[in-house]
Amino acid sequence: MNSSASKNKIFWALITLFIAGSWLLTFSFVSVWVAVSSGLSTAIAMVLIIDFARKQDDFDEFQDASLDEKTSPIDAIDEQLRSAIEPAKGEMNQLPKIDDLLTTMAGASERRRIDGLVGKWAELAKQFNAVKQHLDAQINEVINQSEDATDTIASSFKTVINKATLQASQAMNLLEGTQGATSDGSPQSLQDFIRVSDERLNKMADEVMRVADLSVKMVRDLDDVKDRTQAIDGFLLDVGKLADQTSLLALNADIEASRAGEAGRGFGIVAQEVRRLSKRSNVFSHEIRNHLRMVKNGLNATYSNMQTLTSKDMAHANNIKNEIMTLTKTLEDKNREVAETVSDINTISKEIAQDVQNVVISLQFHDIISQKLNSIAAPMDNLASEIDLLTNETHSLGLADSWNNNLAMQNQQKKSATNGSPQPASNNDGVSKDNAVPNSGPNVELF
Amino acid sequence: MATILTVDDTASMRQMIGFTLNDAGYEVTEAADGNEALAAARKSKFDAIITDINMPNMDGISLVRELRSLPEYKFTPILMLTTESQDSKRKESKEAGATGWIVKPFNPEQLLNVIKNVLN
Numbered sequence: 244m245n246s247s248a249s250k251n252k253i254f255w256a257l258i259t260l261f262i263a264g265s266w267l268l269t270f271s272f273v274s275v276w277v278a279v280s281s282g283l284s285t286a287i288a289m290v291l292i293i294d295f296a297r298k299q300d301d302f303d304e305f306q307d308a309s310l311d312e313k314t315s316p317i318d319a320i321d322e323q324l325r326s327a328i329e330p331a332k333g334e335m336n337q338l339p340k341i342d343d344l345l346t347t348m349a350g351a352s353e354r355r356r357i358d359g360l361v362g363k364w365a366e367l368a369k370q371f372n373a374v375k376q377h378l379d380a381q382i383n384e385v386i387n388q389s390e391d392a393t394d395t396i397a398s399s400f401k402t403v404i405n406k407a408t409l410q411a412s413q414a415m416n417l418l419e420g421t422q423g424a425t426s427d428g429s430p431q432s433l434q435d436f437i438r439v440s441d442e443r444l445n446k447m448a449d450e451v452m453r454v455a456d457l458s459v460k461m462v463r464d465l466d467d468v469k470d471r472t473q474a475i476d477g478f479l480l481d482v483g484k485l486a487d488q489t490s491l492l493a494l495n496a497d498i499e500a501s502r503a504g505e506a507g508r509g510f511g512i513v514a515q516e517v518r519r520l521s522k523r524s525n526v527f528s529h530e531i532r533n534h535l536r537m538v539k540n541g542l543n544a545t546y547s548n549m550q551t552l553t554s555k556d557m558a559h560a561n562n563i564k565n566e567i568m569t570l571t572k573t574l575e576d577k578n579r580e581v582a583e584t585v586s587d588i589n590t591i592s593k594e595i596a597q598d599v600q601n602v603v604i605s606l607q608f609h610d611i612i613s614q615k616l617n618s619i620a621a622p623m624d625n626l627a628s629e630i631d632l633l634t635n636e637t638h639s640l641g642l643a644d645s646w647n648n649n650l651a652m653q654n655q656q657k658k659s660a661t662n663g664s665p666q667p668a669s670n671n672d673g674v675s676k677d678n679a680v681p682n683s684g685p686n687v688e689l690f
Numbered sequence: 691m692a693t694i695l696t697v698d699d700t701a702s703m704r705q706m707i708g709f710t711l712n713d714a715g716y717e718v719t720e721a722a723d724g725n726e727a728l729a730a731a732r733k734s735k736f737d738a739i740i741t742d743i744n745m746p747n748m749d750g751i752s753l754v755r756e757l758r759s760l761p762e763y764k765f766t767p768i769l770m771l772t773t774e775s776q777d778s779k780r781k782e783s784k785e786a787g788a789t790g791w792i793v794k795p796f797n798p799e800q801l802l803n804v805i806k807n808v809l810n
Contacts, residue, residue: 390700390701390702393701393702394705397701599798600797603796604796605795606706607703607794608795609700609703610698610700610703610773610794611773611795686792686793687790687792687793687804688780688790689790689791689808690788690791
């Protein structure tokens with residue numbers, strides 16, 4: 244190895260000489276192209292140095308192996324070079340070792356690479372925080388907007404339902420009024436009105452029928468009176484006949500009295516008186532019969548009138564009753580329609596009640612959505628905590644300024660986010676909800 | 691008619707519960723979180739309380755514990771009305787002294803039946 248080291252030194256000496264010569268040439272010639280060529284030479288020399296450094300070990304091994312066999316000419320050269328280089332050896336030792344130089348360069352490069360990665364990592368953490376803040380803000384906005392909208396819908400719905408309930412109740416009152424009961428016997432509802440009308444009408448019909456019956460009875464009584472007047476007429480006729488016979492007997496008595504002469508003179512006077520009385524009796528009888536005939540005629544007229552009246556009353560009463568019955572039937576139909584409408588309103592009210600239930604259930608969506616959204620944000624909070632831990636740990640390694648700057652910015656961002664809008668997860672316990680043990684219990688349970 | 695305190699941080703939920711209970715003739719007082727509810731409960735006595743679990747400031751389970759520590763609310767029915775799906779929370783509520791558990795969204799008819807039951 245000693246010989247190999249000496250070879251190295253010889254080589255270095257040659258190279259140094261070469262460089263020195265080149266520089267001499269450079270300084271000797273003023274023209275530019277010479278300077279360029281010397282520069283090129285320097286560059287070539289540097290390339291050769293690096294190339295040589297890479298292959299140095301191989302060359303050393305080769306030298307070690309070969310120098311043992313072939314010594315004579317190389318030894319001579321070596322000796323010459325050694326003597327030439329010896330004076331500069333001290334200075335050569337003071338030059339930095341190429342290995343150290345390369346190690347330092349590689350270390351710097353690795354450091355730069357790590358710095359770069361750390362910078363990217365910090366940038367990623369920063370971006371994540373920005374995204375998280377944006378998402379938090381968006382989630383908050385969605386929750387707030389849906390809350391406002393739900394509140395408006397809920398209060399409008401409440402108003403609408405209250406009005407609908409009031410409307411239905413008023414309609415029911417109105418319609419129930421037509422179906423309602425009486426309080427003081429007077430007809431207050433349509434149904435009641437129909438009932439009372441029917442009662443009054445039946446009473447009226449009964450009265451008419453009773454009057455008609457009385458009329459018939461009266462007609463019969465009149466018949467009896469007629470018969471009796473007829474009998475009186477017969478009696479009066481007999482009375483007239485008796486008067487005529489009495490008058491005839493008085494005439495015969497008067498004739499016989501005249502024939503008896505003076506002895507029958509008084510009897511003749513009695514006979515004349517009897518004849519006069521008989522005539523008067525006959526006149527009375529005629530007058531009575533005339534009067535009786537007039538009474539009979541009057542009775543006949545009354546009988547006829549009463550018959551007409553009775554039949555007309557019955558017909559009229561029947562007509563009125565039929566008309567009122569038709570009206571009553573119409574009213575009853577109307578009343579049935581009203582009852583059906585009441586029933587419809589009741590059905591609609593039940594349907595509205597069912598719809599109200601559905602709306603009440605549906606309007607709870609906001610609360611559920613808010614919790615779901617918050618549970619979406621919760622894993623990000625956990626991730627942010629993890630990132631915090633990692634960034635702090637990285638920070639503790641004491642890396643590049645870029646990292647520390649990023650970290651500082653991140654912390655600043657978090658601080659401002661915390662001071663600004665409230666965190667959406669304020670009313671939830673985070674990821675535990677979605678990752679929780681599924682609910683196995685019933686929807687309603689009394690403990 | 692019975693007075694009921696409803697506790698929920700969501701205004702629309704409070705409106706829906708209030709609407710359902712008012713319609714059934716109950717007198718309803720609303721509170722937005724546990725603290726408000728506790729203050730209201732101290733101010734006047736309610737016949738029943740319906741509360742959410744997840745709320746800011748004071749959650750529903752803490753509210754139940756606080757109320758149960760008050761002599762006048764030792765036996766008052768307290769129902770949990772929540773979207774919470776954890777059985778552990780259900781158990782925790784029961785242990786805290788809650789009377790029952792209703793999962794959101796609630797069915798108005800069901801809610802009224804439960805209220806009727808617990809009030810009786």
